[in-house]
Amino acid sequence: MAEQQTSTEYILHHLTHNRLHSEGAMANFHLDTFWVGLILGFIFVGIFGLVARKATDGVPGKLQNFVELIVEMVDTHIKDTFHGKSKVIGPLALTIFCWVFLMNAMDFFPVDLFPMIAQWVGVTFFGADPHHVYLRVVPTADVNQTFAMSLSVLVYIIGFSIKAKGLGGWIKELFTAPFHAEGTVGKVALLIPNFLFQLIELIAKPISLALRLFGNMYAGELLFILIALLPWWINWVLGTPWAIFHVLVVTLQAYVFMVLTIVYLSMAVEDH
Template sequence: MASNATEYIKHHLEFWNSAPGSGFWSVHVDSLSVSLLMGFLFVGVFSFVARNAKMENPGRLQMFVESIVEMVDTQVKEIFHAKSKVIAPLALTIFCWVFLMNAMDMLPVDLIPMAAQWIGHTFFGADPHHIYFRVVPTADVNVTFALSLSVLLYIIGFSIAAKGLGGWVKELFTAPFHASGPVGTILLAPANFALQMVELAAKPISLSLRLFGNMYSGELIFILIALLPVAFQWVLGAPWAIFHILIITLQAFVFMMLTIVYLSLAVEKH
């Protein structure tokens, strides 16, 4: 147990690092393991429902899954007007996976960290004070950047698939400013290329930091509430938990919607 509030907060905000002090060449084991677990949970549940789907008298789980699929499909049809077999499954995966990772923030603050400390001390003889486990992957900026960089690769891939490699490269140097002659095109090429790079860089940065900022602040508020006396924890924690359900869902929806919008822009000509 932490001796004071500062140590308590620091301990809860520390990642389980595979190689402490190694900088870039290390892995946040807790973020990676929980995100993979949520990914397998999503695939497992949706695969189970797909294999056991019924036309008549569908169960509640099937109806719930169908409502999610229908919602995502509606958004894709309204925003993405090109033909693609990838965009709808991609949007569905992003929404469900991000939502499940966000939802880990609804677990009691001390539940998983204390379980990790007990397992580490009981079975491996480790010092409980040096055992860390952060349970919300999307409160780790490395996870949100990895997700957004994956979306960036899709944006580039969709652009090349729709316009060809030559057409995409040409667009990098000829849009958004256009010139009537070759001299003007050459003169405007550096400015166009710079603006295109800014636009490409802004998309993953905005995607990742928006999700990270909202989930990190929510996690921190839960930690601060846990420092209060038990009676006040329920008074403040319950309303915040109810409101946080909206944040969890909204952030997953926003990440999905922006991905669809960016991919839609990627296949359109200026």
């Protein structure tokens, strides 16, 4: 596909999403991000559900061992970081780590593989123009996906805080922390600054979560695309080391997203 296009066209084609509509508000709804993320979510649920149903107290198989290793890792971090009590935090942290890892791991597939399959399907069954068939298969390289996940975490942060402190306690904390003062005049004077700092903190958490994951995965996807433009005899020389290093990036970004979520939820249930 690279030989039929200029380098710029090739890069732009690989960085263009399959959109619901080309114009209007729905142009920001990316079908490829939605469906790839949904399918990977079902794969995660299916594998873990299968292992849970077939779990044995005897000698476990390799898949059960692998799943138990992940669960123990997540459970250890929760016990070390989260100081409240919640039945949600465990499944939530496990889902975040595994789902984000699977979405990140789509970057390991050759950059032309799925776009070429999509073009073949579009041309063969729908008579589409191959140059207008787009498919990006790394959902976390889409800022819409990372912001959707981070905003979901923000909802959990507010929900955990209200559950732990009550609605009145949470609202009171918005206006009385992080600064304290003696006397009525001092307390009233700090209401607005405290609220502004609390608002900045709430906004900063989802933004940092979303942009950290998006930036790393977008950069990784773009590097793979640029490497694919190189001649075949040097392509694998640069691509192989980067793919090996990217294993660390993919895993680390899923781990960081999970750990920060646990930390933020732990902060939400603690009193200032």
